Amino acid sequence: xxxxxxxxxxxxxxxxxIGHGVATALAARGARVxxxxxxxxxxxxxxxVTADVTSADDVRRVFAAADDLGGPDLLVNAAGxxxxxxxxxxxxxxxxxxxxxxxxxxxxCLREAARTMTARRKGCVVxxxxxxxxIASPTPEIAxxxxxxxxxxxxxxxxxxxxxxxxxxxxxxxxxxxxxLYGTPTGAVPGNIPLGRLGTVEDIxxxxxxxxxxxxxxxxxxxxxxxxxRVLR
Amino acid sequence: xxxxxxxxxxxxxxxxxIGAAVCRRLAxxxxxxxxxxxxxxxxxxxxxxxxxxxxxxxxVGDPAQxxxxxxxxxxxxxxxxILVPCAGVMRGAPVTEMTDRAWTEVLTxxxxxxxxxxxxxxxxxxxxxHGRIVLISSIAARGIADHVNYGTAxxxxxxxxxxxxxxxxxxxxxxxxxxxxxxxxxMTREGAERRGRxxxxxxxxxxxxxxxxxxxxxxxxxxxxxxxxxxxxxxxTGQVIHVSGDP
Ligand SMILES: NC(=O)c1ccc[n+]([C@@H]2O[C@H](COP(=O)([O-])OP(=O)(O)OC[C@H]3O[C@@H](n4cnc5c(N)ncnc54)[C@H](O)[C@@H]3O)[C@@H](O)[C@H]2O)c1
Ligand SMILES: NC(=O)c1ccc[n+]([C@@H]2O[C@H](COP(=O)([O-])OP(=O)(O)OC[C@H]3O[C@@H](n4cnc5c(N)ncnc54)[C@H](O)[C@@H]3O)[C@@H](O)[C@H]2O)c1
Numbered sequence: 001x002x003x004x005x006x007x008x009x010x011x012x013x014x015x016x017x018i019g020h021g022v023a024t025a026l027a028a029r030g031a032r033v034x035x036x037x038x039x040x041x042x043x044x045x046x047x048x049v050t051a052d053v054t055s056a057d058d059v060r061r062v063f064a065a066a067d068d069l070g071g072p073d074l075l076v077n078a079a080g081x082x083x084x085x086x087x088x089x090x091x092x093x094x095x096x097x098x099x100x101x102x103x104x105x106x107x108x109c110l111r112e113a114a115r116t117m118t119a120r121r122k123g124c125v126v127x128x129x130x131x132x133x134x135i136a137s138p139t140p141e142i143a144x145x146x147x148x149x150x151x152x153x154x155x156x157x158x159x160x161x162x163x164x165x166x167x168x169x170x171x172x173x174x175x176x177x178x179x180x181l182y183g184t185p186t187g188a189v190p191g192n193i194p195l196g197r198l199g200t201v202e203d204i205x206x207x208x209x210x211x212x213x214x215x216x217x218x219x220x221x222x223x224x225x226x227x228x229x230r231v232l233r
Numbered sequence: 234x235x236x237x238x239x240x241x242x243x244x245x246x247x248x249x250x251i252g253a254a255v256c257r258r259l260a261x262x263x264x265x266x267x268x269x270x271x272x273x274x275x276x277x278x279x280x281x282x283x284x285x286x287x288x289x290x291x292x293v294g295d296p297a298q299x300x301x302x303x304x305x306x307x308x309x310x311x312x313x314x315i316l317v318p319c320a321g322v323m324r325g326a327p328v329t330e331m332t333d334r335a336w337t338e339v340l341t342x343x344x345x346x347x348x349x350x351x352x353x354x355x356x357x358x359x360x361x362x363h364g365r366i367v368l369i370s371s372i373a374a375r376g377i378a379d380h381v382n383y384g385t386a387x388x389x390x391x392x393x394x395x396x397x398x399x400x401x402x403x404x405x406x407x408x409x410x411x412x413x414x415x416x417x418x419x420m421t422r423e424g425a426e427r428r429g430r431x432x433x434x435x436x437x438x439x440x441x442x443x444x445x446x447x448x449x450x451x452x453x454x455x456x457x458x459x460x461x462x463x464x465x466x467x468x469x470t471g472q473v474i475h476v477s478g479d480p
Contacts, residue, residue, distance in 0.1 A: 156480040164446055218453035229402045
């Protein structure tokens with residue numbers, strides 16, 4: 001459990017859900033974690049930074065903190081929001097907010113991380129996309145789905161550009177996982193998941209850690225779907 | 234990293250190249266590995282260095298031989314948790330010159346060979362309600378000139394992965410594939426010879442074509458196979474993971 005000893009890891013959305021799971025799992029494996037959220041809870045052994053990923057100034061502050069620790073080795077972009085409403089009820093503000101957090105926030109953090117990572121010729125970024133970048137969401141959330149399509153392509157394009165500088169960029173695309181964002185699961189497990197259950201935060205955290213690890217040293221630009229087979233249906 | 238302790242794995246084409254690296258990696262993680270290859274000798278060489286491993290000579294193109302190996306593995310270990318069919322050959326030629334034999338050899342070794350091995354091990358996996366099948370596709374599934382047989386077979390593996398994942402998910406079995414890029418093995422060395430290039434020239438061209446600017450090693454692929462065989466990938470199924478240094 002020492003795979004990440006000494007590595008400096010910036011994790012956004014670390015206050016809740018998947019981001020929180022990644023931050024604690026990386027810390028447990030020896031990483032020095034910079035946990036970023038709008039209002040991050042204090043955690044023993046984790047360096048928290050209050051920041052809004054949609055603000056370029058805030059993001060610069062986050063990476064200044066990471067540089068003070070020796071520079072970011074890992075970035076996990078897990079901050080995200082969703083607005084569930086039909087297209088005709090989606091306001092311009094809904095669209096702007098969702099795109100700002102999910103897509104622009106991922107870009108701003110990637111850009112700041114890449115400054116140090118390309119200079120040091122090492123680093124690894126994992127974005128959190130979603131299966132709704134591949135299939136339509138069963139409940140309408142047009143801005144969210146579009147933002148995740150953007151995150152998947154951001155991943156591939158950044159991988160092509162940063163690969164020659166020694167930086168890997170991948171993503172996970174989770175299926176439904178009960179978290180604050182997903183809400184409380186209602187009723188029976190959807191029959192359209194071949195593995196027969198909803199995902200857990202741990203189900204998503206382990207593949208993210210795999211993509212961060214040396215076992216994935218020759219994987220870049222990949223969007224790894226972690227959904228119990230949901231997109232196959 | 235002994236996450237596969239108590240697990241039993243069958244690896245076809247385990248005598249060299251990617252298959253041999255998969256055998257070593259799975260054994261490192263604690264699995265007992267059945268090393269299957271055409272000839273006993275290379276299989277024994279790999280198995281001989283690994284604790285609890287066994288060597289089995291069989292042609293994956295012959296279902297009876299594969300079924301016999303699976304029976305012997307079950308008799309020895311009582312279970313099979315992991316299947317990684319790596320056996321296969323490449324027989325390139327422009328389509329106008331491709332012989333029936335070249336077509337059949339490639340389709341048989343990769344596609345029929347994977348299917349037969351899957352069919353042979355799944356009854357045990359279903360009974361255990363646990364199984365991990367990791368097939369070997371290739372970036373050639375996107376298309377590869379002068380290798381219509383191979384490109385077809387590897388795209389077929391992707392379809393096999395998704396179909397089996399749907400069917401076997403409810404039985405507690407995950408089915409995924411890796412799609413390697415250019416890996417240094419005998420298969421790619423023969424490719425250099427066919428094109429009349431030195432290995433260095435051939436490998437350098439391949440490296441330049443990747444974002445990470447290097448060719449892959451069998452160990453790069455084996456590490457991803459081990460992830461897919463582990464509990465960490467418990468919610469991953471029906472996926473083809475590109476291990477190619479490139480988006
Ligand atoms: N839960 C799912 O079913 C699911 C499925 C696919 C993808 N995802 C994605 O996983 C990621 C994590 O989601 P989750 O389910 O853990 O949700 P969550 O709501 O539990 O956590 C998201 C965190 O992001 C933080 N955040 C939101 N806006 C921010 C901002 N502007 N700046 C900084 N932090 C901000 C929130 O405060 C929250 O702590 C998101 O990108 C989400 O889209 C979730
Ligand atoms: N090397 C690469 O760049 C590359 C890239 C993508 C995918 N792959 C795939 O990875 C797998 C392994 O390839 P490799 O590069 O290690 O090749 P390799 O030629 O080094 O090894 C293949 C092994 O399979 C065995 N084999 C072949 N036909 C068999 C049969 N009918 N029955 C039993 N065993 C048989 C061979 O004896 C050999 O030991 C293959 O499926 C190949 O298509 C390789």
